[in-house]
Amino acid sequence: MHTLLIVLILSACILLAASHDGGSEKGRPGVNSSVISSEQNPQKNQKDPKDFSITEKEQAGLTRIAMAVLDNHFAPDGDKVSLADLTDSFEVPNNYNITAGLFVTFYKDGKTRACWGSVQPIHPDLVKATVYTAEDALNKEYRHRPITRAELKDIKVQVTVVKQSVPIGSHHELNPLHDGLLLKARGKGAVILPGEASDPHHQIVMARLKAGIRPVESCELYRLKTDVYK
Known part of the structure; x- marks a missing residue:
């Protein structure tokens, strides 16, 4: 009689434990649950390219x-x-x-x-x-x-x-391949950009012709320090 009672108690305990384990399995995320956390799906945190709006100025x-x-x-x-x-x-x-x-x-x-x-x-x-x-x-x-x-x-x-615009006293201070020239006289003036003349004398002749200043007229010379973008 005692033996039968012990067997019945043990059986009841086993059935009760089994029911608790089954319930926890159903609610465990990532096993039987359809809910997947963002940690388990890294792409969930990544923004789709179509969600980005281009607002930056070019x-x-x-x-x-x-x-x-x-x-x-x-x-x-x-x-x-x-x-x-x-x-x-x-x-x-x-x-x-x-x-x-x-x-x-x-x-x-x-x-x-x-x-x-x-x-x-x-x-x-x-x-x-x-x-x-x-x-x-x-x-x-x-x-x-x-x-x-x-x-x-x-x-x-x-x-x-x-x-920078630097006043100079002679064409010998010019490097026409790297520097520009501003030539002025009597309210007239002309600019020759770097590379437009092959030598300093040619650079001044070009500027005089461009400004309409005669070769015999005195004029002011300015060397132009520049940055050239091509």
Whole structure:
């Protein structure tokens, strides 16, 4: 009798323990549960590419900005944007956040097709200066025939940033391959950019012809220290 009672008690304990184990298995995450934690699925924390919105302004070099102006200049009316909007589409990095004189030269086959600029700073940063100076080169250039749409694929650009204007007393102080020249007399003046002349004497002759200053007239000479971007 005692033996039978002990057997019944042991059987009841085994059945009770089994029922508890089954219940815990059903509720255990990752085993029988359909709930999967983010720790067990690392990709759950990764953002899908389509969820990213592109809000950063594009950072570009000065020559690329100038070429964007050229493309916009010849864009269909429905696709053309204002110069203000075009300027705002580019980020202004720290090294461009300066005021400086700037020239934009569009050329084809090594020959100038349009050039415009100023030795003195006009705009608050180099991005805005490049945008507006490039457009001026396309609209205000009077020494060369206007650039046509058919030429676009062959047009290249150079952006020259004027860092310093230094008065000099002689052409012997010029290095035309690296320095620009500003020549002034009687309210007239002309700029020859680096690389446009082969030697100092030629650089001064070019500047006199460009400004309409006779060879016998005295003039002021300034060496332009520049950064050239191609």
